[in-house]
Amino acid sequence: MKRFAVYYAPDPGAFADRSASWLGWDAATGMPCPQPTPPGLPRPLADLTAEPRKYGFHGTIKPPFRLAPGTSPDRLAAAVEALAARLAPVTLPGLALTRLGRFLALCPTGDTAPLEHLAAEVVRRLDTHRAALTEAEIARRRPERLTPRQRALLDSYGYPFVMEEFRFHLTLTGPLDPWEIAPTEAAIAAHFAATIPQPFQIKTLCLFGEAQDGTFHLLHRYALTG
Numbered sequence: 332m333k334r335f336a337v338y339y340a341p342d343p344g345a346f347a348d349r350s351a352s353w354l355g356w357d358a359a360t361g362m363p364c365p366q367p368t369p370p371g372l373p374r375p376l377a378d379l380t381a382e383p384r385k386y387g388f389h390g391t392i393k394p395p396f397r398l399a400p401g402t403s404p405d406r407l408a409a410a411v412e413a414l415a416a417r418l419a420p421v422t423l424p425g426l427a428l429t430r431l432g433r434f435l436a437l438c439p440t441g442d443t444a445p446l447e448h449l450a451a452e453v454v455r456r457l458d459t460h461r462a463a464l465t466e467a468e469i470a471r472r473r474p475e476r477l478t479p480r481q482r483a484l485l486d487s488y489g490y491p492f493v494m495e496e497f498r499f500h501l502t503l504t505g506p507l508d509p510w511e512i513a514p515t516e517a518a519i520a521a522h523f524a525a526t527i528p529q530p531f532q533i534k535t536l537c538l539f540g541e542a543q544d545g546t547f548h549l550l551h552r553y554a555l556t557g
Contacts, residue, residue, distance in 0.1 A: 332540030332548075334397055335407060335460075337453050339390035339499075340537045340549055345526040350388035353503065353522055354380050358387025358539065358549045369518035373511040376518075382434075382505030386547045387539070390501050392453045394490040395541060396461040407460045408538060408551060414456050415536045415553035421445045425529040426501070428519055433507050435515060436500035439531055446499055446533065449555075453536065454493045464489050 340358060341347040351357035355366045355377060366376045373379075398407065424441040431438070439446060464485070472491060474482050481491035492498070503519055535552040542548060 332404065332550075333543060334395040334541040335404070336391065336395040336539045336541070336547070337393040337411060337457065338537045338539050339392060339501075339533050339535075340388065340539075340552075341528075342534070346523075346528055347388075349523050349526045350501075353519070354384045354388055356384045356387050356546065358389070358547055361542075361546070361548045367522060369522060371514045372518050373508075373514055379504050379507070379511075379515060383502040385545050386502075387549070388501060389537070389539070389547070390499050390533075392450050392536065393457055394493070395539075395547075396489055399460055399462045402460045404540075407457070410457055410460060411536055411538050411551075412553045414453065415555050415557075417557040418449055418452060418536075418555050419445075419557045420555040421449055421533045423531045426527050426531050428503075428516060429500070430512060431498075431500060434502060435504045435507065435512070435519060436502045437527065438498070438500045443499065447495075447497055449533070450497050450499065451494050454488055454490075458488060461489055 341350060343359070347359070351364045352367060355364050357364050366380070369376065398404070423439040423443065423446065425439070426437040427440050429436055429438040469485065472485055474485060477485065477491050481496055484493055484496060485491040504515060507515060533555070535554050537552050538550045539547045540550050
């Protein structure tokens with residue numbers, strides 16, 4: 332694996348199956364999935380989901396990073412396991428379909444402070460395993476467009492949208508044109524009908540790895556038992 336990340340991913344079941352089918356990639360099996368053909372979509376679903384597909388259905392906790400010199404996949408895995416044993420699960424009222432700029436995502440409802448605390452602890456406690464960004468990696472983040480605080484977070488943790496800039500979301504599409512949003516929302520609502528969890532629980536930390544072809548794979552789940 333060329334990079335690693337810590338994500339939320341749904342437990343096996345209807346929600347996991349529906350989300351993998353929607354994106355066309357099952358990170359748990361490391362296999363493509365046949366995608367449905369919902370009526371009324373403005374473009375083929377494969378086009379609408381091309382950008383998020385390679386990541387699999389997930390909510391970012393610690394963004395993707397290369398391993399630092401002196402660490403290893405096994406050491407990272409042990410650190411995630413030990414951290415999960417100290418952190419408590421998070422329960423929120425549910426998930427709601429949300430427009431985030433030009434893309435659609437499921438976002439948690441209710442007081443998200445416990446989730447934000449969880450993410451901050453994971454980002455902070457695992458950062459010794461993260462290699463420093465290269466100049467090219469920094470440039471890809473368009474630092475000139477970031478706020479001063481976001482640039483400081485990029486320098487400190489390798490990503491600008493952590494800590495107080497963090498917003499948990501489960502991405503369902505790539506960028507959409509304005510006229511594409513409403514029919515895509517309708518298709519998402521029909522596809523996920525009765526499977527979106529209410530309440531929404533994060534009970535595990537999921538260690539993902541990015542393969543050489545750019546696809547992300549679920550490597551292991553670690554129960555939050557703190």
